[in-house]
Amino acid sequence: MSQISIKDVTDAREKISRAVVKTPLFRSSTFSEWSGFEVFLKAENLQKTGSFKMRGASNKIMSLSPEEGRQGIITGSSGNHGQAVACIAARCGYGATVVIPEGCSPAKEASIKAYGADLIYCGTTSSERLACADKFRREHGGIFVHPYDDPMVIAGQGTAGLEIIEDLEDVGAILVPTGGCGLISGIAIAVKEKNPGVKIFGVEPEGSNSTGLSFRNGKRTALDKINSVADGVRTAIPGELTFPLVQKYVDGMIEVTDDEILYAQRMLLERCKLLAEPTGAVALAAILSGALSGLRKGGKAVAILSGGNVAMPQLSEYLLRSGVER
Numbered sequence: 001m002s003q004i005s006i007k008d009v010t011d012a013r014e015k016i017s018r019a020v021v022k023t024p025l026f027r028s029s030t031f032s033e034w035s036g037f038e039v040f041l042k043a044e045n046l047q048k049t050g051s052f053k054m055r056g057a058s059n060k061i062m063s064l065s066p067e068e069g070r071q072g073i074i075t076g077s078s079g080n081h082g083q084a085v086a087c088i089a090a091r092c093g094y095g096a097t098v099v100i101p102e103g104c105s106p107a108k109e110a111s112i113k114a115y116g117a118d119l120i121y122c123g124t125t126s127s128e129r130l131a132c133a134d135k136f137r138r139e140h141g142g143i144f145v146h147p148y149d150d151p152m153v154i155a156g157q158g159t160a161g162l163e164i165i166e167d168l169e170d171v172g173a174i175l176v177p178t179g180g181c182g183l184i185s186g187i188a189i190a191v192k193e194k195n196p197g198v199k200i201f202g203v204e205p206e207g208s209n210s211t212g213l214s215f216r217n218g219k220r221t222a223l224d225k226i227n228s229v230a231d232g233v234r235t236a237i238p239g240e241l242t243f244p245l246v247q248k249y250v251d252g253m254i255e256v257t258d259d260e261i262l263y264a265q266r267m268l269l270e271r272c273k274l275l276a277e278p279t280g281a282v283a284l285a286a287i288l289s290g291a292l293s294g295l296r297k298g299g300k301a302v303a304i305l306s307g308g309n310v311a312m313p314q315l316s317e318y319l320l321r322s323g324v325e326r
């Protein structure tokens with residue numbers, strides 16, 4: 001396991017301070033009343049480029065030498081990581097190429113293009129995208145920025161955890177949407193090294209539960225198929241670097257249904273006026289569904305709203321599916 005320390009996370013915060021924003025931590029009286037916990041929302045949907053991915057991508061790319069950066073940046077992404085890479089690469093004056101899935105969210109695709117990156121379309125799964133990106137790198141050169149399985153990326157994502165424990169010292173549990181495990185790994189390092197008593201839970205859709213399956217099996221386990229509305233966590237297998245960190249720091253995994261995810265998305269919009277993509281609503285779905293255990297009633301629980309990039313036609317569809325009248 002690559003050694004990633006709390007110092008790496010604090011160093012990352014200093015490095016990326018001008019590239020990202022400190023996102024707000026909102027308390028929801030409605031969700032607190034409904035759940036019996038004191039519920040807080042870490043609004044990474046309000047981060048630059050609309051997701052937490054800006055933290056890790058910035059830490060990685062801003063660590064490159066100018067000579068490395070001028071070779072060009074290459075990555076594979078379902079959308080949010082690609083936006084972050086395209087944004088920070090453009091800011092640093094580097095070219096970028098992003099491999100995205102066929103049928104990528106139109107909002108995410110348009111944003112990547114707007115930041116000036118070149119697009120390659122490949123398959124539907126994370127493994128297909130990453131293999132295509134690696135092939136492009138070998139053929140054309142450039143620096144590959146992995147969406148989660150990279151120490152610099154993990155440390156960058158962990159800066160969200162530092163913000164939480166500084167804003168809410170007596171937090172009892174933090175719930176994190178989990179795909180490749182870059183976000184939960186970074187947050188877990190930052191939080192557990194500061195306060196080992198805080199519970200860290202990963203949350204996945206039941207149709208894309210590779211980390212939960214791996215967690216139960218005690219080893220990385222791949223899924224044969226993935227089916228979830230939450231495109232940002234459609235990952236067939238957790239990362240080689242990230243999964244040992246999950247095993248070391250994470251207290252448990254929770255699964256939620258697509259209906260529960262879309263209901264949480266709807267409630268965020270109705271009650272909090274916060275727009276989250278389905279992946280961004282995954283952690284709150286676990287709280288509202290009653291699946292959170294291991295925290296005393298009345299304890300303080302933070303749900304990470306990991307992203308808010310959703311096209312309006314998709315949002316209309318999601319709201320209809322969750323029972324909203326147009």
